[in-house]
Amino acid sequence: MKIRRISSFYLLSAGICLLLATWAYPRNLPAGQDSRTVVDRPTATQTEILDGLVAADIIYLGETHDRPEDRQAQLTILEALYRDNPNMAIGLEMFQRPFQGVLDDYLAGKITEAELVERSEYERRWGFPWESYAPLLRFAKERQLPVAALNVPSEVTRKVAREGLESLTPEERQHIPPFAEIHTDNAAYRQLLQEVYETHASAGHGNSTGFDRFLTAQILWDETMADAIAQYRQAHPDTRIVTIVGRGHVVYGYGIPSRVARRLGDAAVQRSVLFGEVEGEELPASPLIADYIWQNSQ
Secondary structure, eight states: OBOSSOOOEEEEETTEEEEESOOOOOSSOOTTOOOOOOSSOTTOOHHHHHHHHTTOSEEEEEEOTTOHHHHHHHHHHHHHHHHHOSOEEEEEEEEEGGGHHHHHHHHTTSSOHHHHHHHTTHHHHTOSOHHHHHHHHHHHHHTTOOEEEEEOOHHHHHHHHHHOGGGOOHHHHTTSOOGGGOOOOOHHHHHHHHHHHHHHHHTTSOOGGGHHHHHHHHHHHHHHHHHHHHHHHHHOTTSEEEEEEEGGGTGGGTTTHHHHHHHHTTSSOEEEEEESBOOSOOOOSSSOSOSEEEOTTO
């Protein structure tokens, strides 16, 4: 896979989550772009990446959901980080926040793996093959590591994409941050998402009047996961958190990392990793798409 103008992204429109295979770099980045200092160039070797990650408190592993090889790389990273320091937690986009208790029951041995899949409504709410993600849960269970369900309930994001934030009932709001914490003012992120939306709209799947609701739904998704990560960090300040999410929530730090930083300030060192091959094209020096690119062929 070439890391050019590529990422995976869900477009929330008309109540349907549509997976896009292409997500572009913004063609003209707005002024005032944030640049981030990193430990090393993003195209470091696997050993160099692992050496850099051990200094981080919060690590983002930005995956492509339909690439099983990304999960293999994630396990390699998890194993190395666990050897360095077993005081570690894993955050997963694949499980939605109302099902935290189900995850806890599985990790405690109270329910089977099959019951976890059924009770978390995994097939309906996530849908990618369970066997691709099961090793991550088995890794955590075998080592008695906590796992945090990060994601917003899918019915909430769909409703926001259709009708806006104000349409949510008090019950629907209980698993998302307060409205005041949902920030839509990042111009570069807006531009990037608008490219995604307009590309999809040109294929007949969207319209310009729906973009603001799409933007709000996407940012609600980011803010909810950032809120879960920040809350966990505040409750467990000595525990390293490794989060596994789609790369669209990680690139440039716009989705989750900047929103965690807004909540925690300088209280946590964050690092991000994307998975894929860099071929024939230089990545821009600033802003970096991620702190590291993990090349599976090494």
